[in-house]
Amino acid sequence: MTPFAYHLAQDVPSAVALARQPRTVRFLGGGTNLVDLMRETIEQPEVLVDVTGLSTDITATSDGGVRIGAAAKNSAVAADRHIRERFPMLALALLSGASGQIRNMATVGGNILQRTRCGYFYDRAARCNKRQPGAGCDAIDGLNRNHAVLGASPACVATHPSDMCVALAALDAIVHVQGPEAARTVALADLHRLPGERPDIEHVLGPDELIVAVEIPGLPFAAASTYRKVRDRSSYAFALVSVAAALDIEDGLVRDVRLALGGVAHKPWRAWKAEALLRGAPATQANFQAAAGAELADAIGLRDNGFKIELARRTIAAVLANLANQTGARA
Numbered sequence: 001m002t003p004f005a006y007h008l009a010q011d012v013p014s015a016v017a018l019a020r021q022p023r024t025v026r027f028l029g030g031g032t033n034l035v036d037l038m039r040e041t042i043e044q045p046e047v048l049v050d051v052t053g054l055s056t057d058i059t060a061t062s063d064g065g066v067r068i069g070a071a072a073k074n075s076a077v078a079a080d081r082h083i084r085e086r087f088p089m090l091a092l093a094l095l096s097g098a099s100g101q102i103r104n105m106a107t108v109g110g111n112i113l114q115r116t117r118c119g120y121f122y123d124r125a126a127r128c129n130k131r132q133p134g135a136g137c138d139a140i141d142g143l144n145r146n147h148a149v150l151g152a153s154p155a156c157v158a159t160h161p162s163d164m165c166v167a168l169a170a171l172d173a174i175v176h177v178q179g180p181e182a183a184r185t186v187a188l189a190d191l192h193r194l195p196g197e198r199p200d201i202e203h204v205l206g207p208d209e210l211i212v213a214v215e216i217p218g219l220p221f222a223a224a225s226t227y228r229k230v231r232d233r234s235s236y237a238f239a240l241v242s243v244a245a246a247l248d249i250e251d252g253l254v255r256d257v258r259l260a261l262g263g264v265a266h267k268p269w270r271a272w273k274a275e276a277l278l279r280g281a282p283a284t285q286a287n288f289q290a291a292a293g294a295e296l297a298d299a300i301g302l303r304d305n306g307f308k309i310e311l312a313r314r315t316i317a318a319v320l321a322n323l324a325n326q327t328g329a330r331a
Ligand SMILES: Cc1cc2nc3c(=O)[nH]c(=O)nc-3n(C[C@H](O)[C@H](O)[C@H](O)COP(=O)(O)OP(=O)(O)OC[C@H]3O[C@@H](n4cnc5c(N)ncnc54)[C@H](O)[C@@H]3O)c2cc1C
Pocket: 026, 027, 028, 029, 030, 031, 032, 033, 034, 035, 051, 070, 071, 074, 096, 097, 098, 099, 102, 105, 106, 107, 108, 109, 110, 111, 112, 113, 114, 115, 161, 162, 163, 164, 209, 210, 211, 212, 236, 237, 238, 239
């Protein structure tokens, strides 16, 4: 590991001020991803600004939503009663990720900005455009079973690994950010980038912009939402495909829907096409399958990961059918 300076931030202004210097600075959350990357010398910050002392508050908002401090631990968010009752898809997504020990360390801010788990990114002997722009990508013709089928590019086929972010994308979460000059908000669904020609640029935040909080607006029908993660092992494995969904049905018609996918793209994938097809349509299995098919219509499989396309289609349709049955049972 390369030597680095360490600062414990006392508040948001001092964290942002500490990040504003000519040296390479990284904010430090639980360190469950960043410290691994530093050990492998893939990340080599000269300065770490520890932000775990900042807000961990989880506060209900007046519209029935919730605001979560960026230093809140993943385990605390998953256990929060308001979140479990109002936004079960978020609690389920968090509980499906990593292990209890890691969730006790990992923060919301760090979870959002965790890096891909593509094996070639972690292997310094491999070519990786994300690690070294212009180097090439060994995943494209390599072992790519876990890689992206939507929104990938000839430069990068890595996926974003977060479960939490898939739920946040579906729930229209807003990320509150503090920069050196001003505060701003970014929709979670717009925060991460598709790879294009610059997969090394993974999100729209500057290096000195601090995630301060995440806010989820009130969404009454999210109280019956869910998250399904399909993976190789039943725990401690990243998603092959995951689906976060909430469905509002009235008189047999889909009044509203929220749908996002994980494990399939360089960012949490909000299923805008499927949502648009479903709104106002009869809540039938045929329509759920058609919407899933439309969302995956542009998917492209590589040598090993073509199965994800069918897996995603089936998982979307099955999750929506389950939610529809539950909604019918409650009516
Ligand atoms: C073995 C293992 C299995 C895992 N399995 C899963 C899984 O199944 N699903 C899943 O979703 N995740 C999984 N993870 C990943 C885990 O969720 C992340 O490592 C964790 O969420 C990162 O949070 P952290 O606070 O430790 O971030 P850190 O490692 O501290 O930081 C990660 C990044 O975020 C930046 N950062 C941190 N806080 C802020 C902030 N407030 N503002 C701006 N930037 C910030 C850091 O600079 C760094 O770039 C796994 C991890 C491991 C090690």
